Amino acid sequence: MLKVKGLQAGYGAVNILWDISFEVGDGEIVAILGSNGAGKTTMVRTITGILKAAQGSVEFNGEELARKNARFVLDHGIVQVPEGRQLFTEMTVLENLEMGAFNKETKAHFKENLEKAYGWFPRLKERAKQAAGTLSGGEQQMVAVARALIGMPKLLILDEPSLGLAPNIVDDILDVAKTMAKQDGLSVLLVEQDITKALACADRGYVIENGRIALEGTSAELQANEHVKKAYLGI
Numbered sequence: 001m002l003k004v005k006g007l008q009a010g011y012g013a014v015n016i017l018w019d020i021s022f023e024v025g026d027g028e029i030v031a032i033l034g035s036n037g038a039g040k041t042t043m044v045r046t047i048t049g050i051l052k053a054a055q056g057s058v059e060f061n062g063e064e065l066a067r068k069n070a071r072f073v074l075d076h077g078i079v080q081v082p083e084g085r086q087l088f089t090e091m092t093v094l095e096n097l098e099m100g101a102f103n104k105e106t107k108a109h110f111k112e113n114l115e116k117a118y119g120w121f122p123r124l125k126e127r128a129k130q131a132a133g134t135l136s137g138g139e140q141q142m143v144a145v146a147r148a149l150i151g152m153p154k155l156l157i158l159d160e161p162s163l164g165l166a167p168n169i170v171d172d173i174l175d176v177a178k179t180m181a182k183q184d185g186l187s188v189l190l191v192e193q194d195i196t197k198a199l200a201c202a203d204r205g206y207v208i209e210n211g212r213i214a215l216e217g218t219s220a221e222l223q224a225n226e227h228v229k230k231a232y233l234g235i
């Protein structure tokens with residue numbers, strides 16, 4: 001479903017991504033792994049149309065999305081939970097969730113998807129009228145994930161969901177993504193620095209180093225890889 005080929009992108013004259021190629025199938029959870037500054041967020045921004053690719057293609061369900069704008073990409077079902085969540089902190093939880101319904105179709109299904117979201121994250125129902133900025137970090141991440149799911153994604157991109165959160169909250173969030181992948185065929189691109197958590201959840205993964213894909217494999221293969229063990233897992 002998502003086929004990224006030879007993607008090259010950067011900021012002005014500075015190139016950050018070099019020849020990035022990977023795929024995500026229907027209902028598959030694929031991890032993009034790498035340390036600080038490896039280029040993960042730049043890759044997410046390029047796929048979602050925030051940043052224009054200098055070269056390469058981003059094919060999604062047969063449609064070319066590279067160099068299209070962010071709204072076009074969103075309308076085709078690629079929805080991201082951005083790094084740092086980016087909630088409207090002065091607005092209530094419910095108002096933030098309403099922002100997830102961005103077009104006719106998602107607005108028409110808002111009520112049922114809101115109930116689903118409250119089912120995954122019951123705490124959000126209790127806090128519906130509270131300003132999002134007053135929630136804990138974990139609760140804010142739940143709002144960001146619920147908002148994205150209300151956008152009825154075909155591909156959900158989670159950019160560093162573990163950042164600054166307690167491990168059990170990260171597990172809860174990844175469990176929701178996993179359930180949706182297995183039950184509803186949602187595809188998930190999980191961009192993470194926490195390689196242990198990401199590989200425990202993902203089916204396959206790619207390791208980015210200095211803007212290039214350095215390694216790829218199933219989660220089991222990457223967990224057993226000597227370079228991954230040494231450089232990322234400290235074992």
Ligand code: ATP
Nearest residue numbers: 011016034035036037038039040041042043083193
């Ligand atoms: P992190 O986990 O720290 O977010 P990352 O793998 O997501 O890391 P990126 O944010 O994609 O990495 O950054 C990759 C490189 O691009 C870094 O060297 C960074 O300094 C540079 N970079 C990021 N944003 C910009 C920008 N707006 N202008 C210029 N350079 C940038």
